[in-house]
Amino acid sequence: MRIITLTTDYGFRDHYVGALKGTLIRRIPNISMVDIAHEVEKFNSDAAGFVVAHAFPFFPEGTVHFIDVGIHYGHELIFYLVYSEDHWFIFQNPDIGNKLFYEREHRVWAINLKANHPFSFFLDEKMLDTIAWLLNVVDPLESLGSPLAQTPFDRYPLAPFKQGNILIGYVEYTDHYGNLHTNLPEKMVREFTEGKRFQVIFCGESMDIYDSLVTVGATTSAALFNHVGKLVITVNKNSAKKMLFNNTHVQVQIALVEW
Amino acid sequence: MRIITLTTDYGFRDHYVGALKGTLIRRIPNISMVDIAHEVEKFNSDAAGFVVAHAFPFFPEGTVHFIDVGIHYGHELIFYLVYSEDHWFIFQNPDIGNKLFYEREHRVWAINLKANHPFSFFLDEKMLDTIAWLLNVVDPLESLGSPLAQTPFDRYPLAPFKQGNILIGYVEYTDHYGNLHTNLPEKMVREFTEGKRFQVIFCGESMDIYDSLVTVGATTSAALFNHVGKLVITVNKNSAKKMLFNNTHVQVQIALVEW
Amino acid sequence: MRIITLTTDYGFRDHYVGALKGTLIRRIPNISMVDIAHEVEKFNSDAAGFVVAHAFPFFPEGTVHFIDVGIHYGHELIFYLVYSEDHWFIFQNPDIGNKLFYEREHRVWAINLKANHPFSFFLDEKMLDTIAWLLNVVDPLESLGSPLAQTPFDRYPLAPFKQGNILIGYVEYTDHYGNLHTNLPEKMVREFTEGKRFQVIFCGESMDIYDSLVTVGATTSAALFNHVGKLVITVNKNSAKKMLFNNTHVQVQIALVEW
Numbered sequence: 001m002r003i004i005t006l007t008t009d010y011g012f013r014d015h016y017v018g019a020l021k022g023t024l025i026r027r028i029p030n031i032s033m034v035d036i037a038h039e040v041e042k043f044n045s046d047a048a049g050f051v052v053a054h055a056f057p058f059f060p061e062g063t064v065h066f067i068d069v070g071i072h073y074g075h076e077l078i079f080y081l082v083y084s085e086d087h088w089f090i091f092q093n094p095d096i097g098n099k100l101f102y103e104r105e106h107r108v109w110a111i112n113l114k115a116n117h118p119f120s121f122f123l124d125e126k127m128l129d130t131i132a133w134l135l136n137v138v139d140p141l142e143s144l145g146s147p148l149a150q151t152p153f154d155r156y157p158l159a160p161f162k163q164g165n166i167l168i169g170y171v172e173y174t175d176h177y178g179n180l181h182t183n184l185p186e187k188m189v190r191e192f193t194e195g196k197r198f199q200v201i202f203c204g205e206s207m208d209i210y211d212s213l214v215t216v217g218a219t220t221s222a223a224l225f226n227h228v229g230k231l232v233i234t235v236n237k238n239s240a241k242k243m244l245f246n247n248t249h250v251q252v253q254i255a256l257v258e259w
Numbered sequence: 260m261r262i263i264t265l266t267t268d269y270g271f272r273d274h275y276v277g278a279l280k281g282t283l284i285r286r287i288p289n290i291s292m293v294d295i296a297h298e299v300e301k302f303n304s305d306a307a308g309f310v311v312a313h314a315f316p317f318f319p320e321g322t323v324h325f326i327d328v329g330i331h332y333g334h335e336l337i338f339y340l341v342y343s344e345d346h347w348f349i350f351q352n353p354d355i356g357n358k359l360f361y362e363r364e365h366r367v368w369a370i371n372l373k374a375n376h377p378f379s380f381f382l383d384e385k386m387l388d389t390i391a392w393l394l395n396v397v398d399p400l401e402s403l404g405s406p407l408a409q410t411p412f413d414r415y416p417l418a419p420f421k422q423g424n425i426l427i428g429y430v431e432y433t434d435h436y437g438n439l440h441t442n443l444p445e446k447m448v449r450e451f452t453e454g455k456r457f458q459v460i461f462c463g464e465s466m467d468i469y470d471s472l473v474t475v476g477a478t479t480s481a482a483l484f485n486h487v488g489k490l491v492i493t494v495n496k497n498s499a500k501k502m503l504f505n506n507t508h509v510q511v512q513i514a515l516v517e518w
Numbered sequence: 519m520r521i522i523t524l525t526t527d528y529g530f531r532d533h534y535v536g537a538l539k540g541t542l543i544r545r546i547p548n549i550s551m552v553d554i555a556h557e558v559e560k561f562n563s564d565a566a567g568f569v570v571a572h573a574f575p576f577f578p579e580g581t582v583h584f585i586d587v588g589i590h591y592g593h594e595l596i597f598y599l600v601y602s603e604d605h606w607f608i609f610q611n612p613d614i615g616n617k618l619f620y621e622r623e624h625r626v627w628a629i630n631l632k633a634n635h636p637f638s639f640f641l642d643e644k645m646l647d648t649i650a651w652l653l654n655v656v657d658p659l660e661s662l663g664s665p666l667a668q669t670p671f672d673r674y675p676l677a678p679f680k681q682g683n684i685l686i687g688y689v690e691y692t693d694h695y696g697n698l699h700t701n702l703p704e705k706m707v708r709e710f711t712e713g714k715r716f717q718v719i720f721c722g723e724s725m726d727i728y729d730s731l732v733t734v735g736a737t738t739s740a741a742l743f744n745h746v747g748k749l750v751i752t753v754n755k756n757s758a759k760k761m762l763f764n765n766t767h768v769q770v771q772i773a774l775v776e777w
Contacts, residue, residue, distance in 0.1 A: 012294075013306075014296065015295065015296065016434075018311075021294075022314060022316075026318060036535065040531060054532075055533040055540060059543065117486055175534075176560070210636075224637070226638075227635060227636075272557045272569075273555065276555065277574075279576075280552050285577060
């Protein structure tokens, strides 16, 4: 049986995580659940997409990822089943799909909810049936009908762009250590810089790209590519968020420098 | 083997959750533990009762619920084993019982602790023996002696009451989203209103009851019945706690309105 | 197969806990993971050592404890495998070892990391191989080579000391309830006081040692020996941290008193 991961903004004070897990165990007694995060920032579907995008590749192929972040007010009575990079994703909030799949090949199925329970997307019978089926069937792709002809996940305005000699990205997530995660992929930076010397410029500070934290000096700000190949700005033994700036959507520039 | 759920105020900074789980695994190697919540407000037995009351019905029948919230100072050296609605509950703090079982049929056994370890109710051998037995025995009710003739869980002062044309309840829990959970059961509201039109009045604001969040307009305050049939006050994309009031034990009125 | 426990400062907002668990599950599909704590104070290796020291003895013998707290900047490219009191410990930050093993017999192996991934000690292949081997092999001690001739974990400056009629310890950890955990072991206090009457003096307040919280009066400050035999200062239904003082490394005195 496949594993299911859980990512929510339910928190650990209330009954929501318990109700979710109880519901899944009751329906699928031999289920194997792994918590990714339950303290995603409340209602923040961008953060949910970021967190899942940075955790899912470490799980075995075929893993199912359940995500419930963002309010259910005014939503259509559907949920999404997505297949991407040999993983499965189930969620209701389309903004999560925009964040997660903008840069990834994916196939989407939109499935009608049986009923929309207040406060409890995870109580929908149709969704529970889908999860139970997905965890147990040998080849889900074979039995599923055609995916949507057009993906609904096509909004993602802030892509990196070039401006003369400069490549411009932005900070898309600040983690609890204060590390600033940008939307600049290593591949794009390498293609842009073509082996020439360059610097990362952020909030008036310019910094080098390091291969490893091991070589970063004390209280130095540094840029590194993380384990999913995105540029991260960090400060040795301190919070880059506090020392440099404290907001997402701040520009980061990759500038070629005279050598 | 039955599942055991864990609800505590131990938090995730310290060693307490680890010590609890280690103790249970060491005594019952094939145990299946599910966390409901470990960040129940410190020492708040009312919150613990609320959280468990709203999570336990989703678990399979026969599940055992371990709850440790509220201080052990000055307690009697007993713990409670309760059977209610086909679930089992184990806890030491009687206030948890008052909150959980006031409205539920239940049978109570009071069991002497072997010894009261400072800071560590879960280290008591008698309690561990009871849990191990309960998780493994086929029909616990058959082997248990008579329950207490009178339940010790009979204090729960703030029940809803009628005042002329108005039904008055109160907010008994505020969740981390800021939703205000009242003690008004759907059944009582329906019987009181007898199909007539009514409004929910809270902190000077009157609002309608919705069937689903899907139809609630932007930043509108709304009342809904949640998945355990209690009235909840919520604000679309915002915190009802912040927008309306921020305390428990605030009155909520159900008023019949001229049509 | 052995159990593995996880203790980190990764928090529950970000992707780190998910990435860690996914990596372990992918490498060791039938792994049995138990969370001790993921909200250890950021970068605080002393807190990590304290938390693990107070949780590990409750787990079955042979359990493996993975600990990742404290930054990777400038560290040597090694990790430590430690055997102590029939448990196994894997971590990179040597300060965790100082805290955990100062008072315990232990054997240490230092193992070269394959590569140091930025932000991701747990992605190192050599470490994953070691964990997989350790969880599955019947007698790890038999197959391991010689441990280090000298332990690297020998720094722990603030040991309790005697000053005339007074035994002086200090607060080494404040838990989330506000209980103050000292470094004074029961054995040392008993040997020092030789059955004579004594009092615990802390921040100008003197208090008695209680056997159990059950007998502590309302809002009384009290000292007790906890489940690992260390002196803890607590205040009935309140936070000792708030009521007495709020810092670690504060002196606690055990003074013999006239009778």
